Amino acid sequence: MSMHRKTITLTEQQDNWVKTQIEGGHFGNDSEYIRDLIRKDQQAKERVAVLRQALADGESSGKPKPLDISSIKAAGRKQRKAAS
Template sequence: MARQTISVNEPNDRWMKQKIEENEFSSKSELINDLIRRQREQEEERLLLRNELIKGENSGLSNKSMAEILTEAKQRVKNGQ
């Protein structure tokens, strides 16, 4: 595992110590890695959403009614797509 040295301000240091004392994390390293992992997941989700929005914009207009679109969307959710 790569080793890094970081500096945090006093409020963030107190917050990290509190999380460790509350046994949410066993160390500051674990806490920082969890924060980074969550941030990366959020960025991936935003990218997926952005790509889907672009795909939708590029697909053009539909001749389907809102009811048809909703029915198809519900079916895709039901099928796990």
């Protein structure tokens, strides 16, 4: 994987935060911390996209049906019994 150098500007408070994360042993240097933040942001965006797709699929899946709580509870009890 090729690496690209970027220059960023941080406030003093942000810079102190990054230094604290490194001094705490969470990251080896500023770049590791920034890359971790980017990875987490990418993962969060992916989770939102998956959730939105699931909502869209649900909305387009047809007319809603009434909820049968007793059958849901029975299924849950059956699963719990099978797991024990």
